[in-house]
Amino acid sequence: MLSGGENVLAGLSGGPDSVCLLHVLLSLRDELNITVCAVYVDHNLRPAEVPGEIDFCRELCGGLGIAFSVKPVDVRSLAGEQGLNKQEAARELRYAAFHEAAREAGAARIALGHNADDQVETFMMRLLRGSGPKGLSGIPPKRGKIIRPLIEIERRDIERFLSRENLTFVVDSSNLKAEYLRNRIRKTLMPALKGFNPNFTETVLKSIAVMQEEERYFDVIVTRTLMKLISRKTEERIELFLVPMESLDIVVLRRVLRRAIDETRGLKGISFSHIENIIRLIRNGSSGDRLYLPGDVRVIREYSLLVMTREHPVRIASYSLDPPGDVVVSGTGAVITASFEGQGDEPGDGRSSVLLDAGKMSFPLSIRSRRKGDYFYPLGFGRRKKLQDFFVDEKVPREERDSIPVVVSRGDIVWIAGYRADERFRVGHGTERFLKLIIRKGKNQ
16 A cells, blocks of 8 residues: 555544554654644535534644644535435545645555444445445555555444544544434444344455455456446547347356446446446347436437436537628537538539539528438439438437438428438539539537
8 A cells, every 4th residue: 555655645534444544654753754634524514523523633733743634525515406315425525625635745555433333224225226346345455545444444443443542533423323324323223233134344354355456357347348348438429339248158248337437527327227227228139229327327228338327318409601701500519610612613522512503502402400201312212211211221329310410401301411411402404503502510618
């Protein structure tokens, strides 16, 4: 966890675990040549108690000669905005606050006071919620900057240490409330299980250690597999190739999906049961089928891809296009350019650019999204076709159809931008005015 010479930020709540952690780190200060500082994260949930806890922590750090800071976070606001419960929102904001405080302090490590009992309680919570092997492997002793030096020390040993050293601490009243699952496990379930096996904590820790070793092995396999599956990835969207996933062993597939979700910011709150539903979608679903998961996450089975996203589908606004000129289609990153050309101009590829008979059009042209009942005469097709059927045949994902610009003249579709022009506006021997339309796509505007 520490190689020596680091600046270590300790998460300090004033409770027994964090007070013990702080003194353990300070006892190693000379041996490892480390610098220690501390931060208190105020969740704004216990206004009657927090000021006293902050005063206790500030006085403790002052007496020990170490820097101390406070990071306030707004749990209720995040919970409301993202549909999370208070515990999930508090955890997300707490870790963000730890990392922010570490950056400000120049700390290479963030030390937290989780102990062996926390580890076993987490195991039991995840078991009750139906977690898979990854979840049941528990709290990692080290991940990134985070280290947990007390993760193998039982709570009773921490309390004995504090008593022997005559170290004071404060008690968080929320740890006593029966409304929280962790507290019910701690106060009710754990004593009952220890009635069957007095060494229950130690026994579960051994099982967790085995699962952590196996997960490290699987991590290598999952990393290699995921690298081959990703088609495209943004902060709130990931696209995976379907065909290779359909043949993956379910043991690997579960882990690949979990890793893909974990590495995509914004895809939160996905449980083991949700992973199983995604697997059923991959193996038994049809193109266009989708799942709606917590946190506004949508999982869509497309023709060749599985898409997991929190992005809101784009429906473009209406625009007027008077040649020569261009229009930026907001939300899509597309720019459509219209210009009058000479007879010998290149006809275009029919998709990203087209050359049409301007004499058959009325200006300005309109640009809009699709509408119910839209039809056109696809160039080279020879007869009328519903736009809906055209999109299906072209394998355009449902999520993208409202974001495709439709260029219109007097109510008639001239061009499905990026796909196909209309036969009625094709250039012929009698064409005297030529209109060139081009669509260029870049980053979302």
